[in-house]
Amino acid sequence: MSELHSGSCLCGSIRFKAHGKLRGIVYCHCSQCRKQSGHFYAATNVQNDAITITGEENIKWYAASEYAARGFCRNCGSVMFWKHHDLDYISVMAGSFDKPTNLQGEVHIFVGDKGDYYEIRDDLPKYVAGGGGIVVAGD
Template sequence: MHKGSCLCGAVTFEIEGDLSAPDACHCSKCRKQSGHFFASTDVEKDRLTLKGAENITWFQSSEKVRRGFCTTCGSSLFWDPPHRDWIAVAMGAFDGPTGTGLNKHIFVAEKGDYYDIADSLPQNQQ
């Protein structure tokens, strides 16, 4: 069981089972949403239990994706393609160790110019 929350605790979540290896998205939308790149793990929606869902604001950032954040503290929590059976959960929202490690970088063609990607993980331009 993995647990997490937003900064103020108005939104909490639990995920049953192991987490898949997260990716780091460097696209301009994720950078603007999170303030840097957005690291997240994909979780089947039926494994996610939310408390305080009424405190989540969903922003439709494209036709295919909405982004969820805490209405009170603004913590970036979710990247949700509603037409899929999974949701991406922000790695920074987990409490304690996750037992995972980044597996790749995506949308590196859009990364900020103020940092370098210095690890040896795969980098997808899109």
């Protein structure tokens, strides 16, 4: 039987079910993710055809760039989705999943743009920019 993961926003007006194994968590420290979430993003992703969303009319999409939009609940403000217009998957915030998620951290990206009020103290790979960028040596 394939895995099924469910989740929701804080107020429950947006719910989703994701089928299959979830990707490891990407932590994104870019300024857009920090400002929108209040800290940094922790997101897995799901193929478009492997996620069922109910209450989709409650998602407010904010086009932070010309290539992607950020989806949050228009009622409670929960940050939930990141969607690149040309890709066939949707990023889903790890914190919106119900436990147990069985999710694990995989990589930090855009650490060159991270906030100056915290340190990254784990041993995961760290990229200055996007995933194809230069790995920052651990300290």
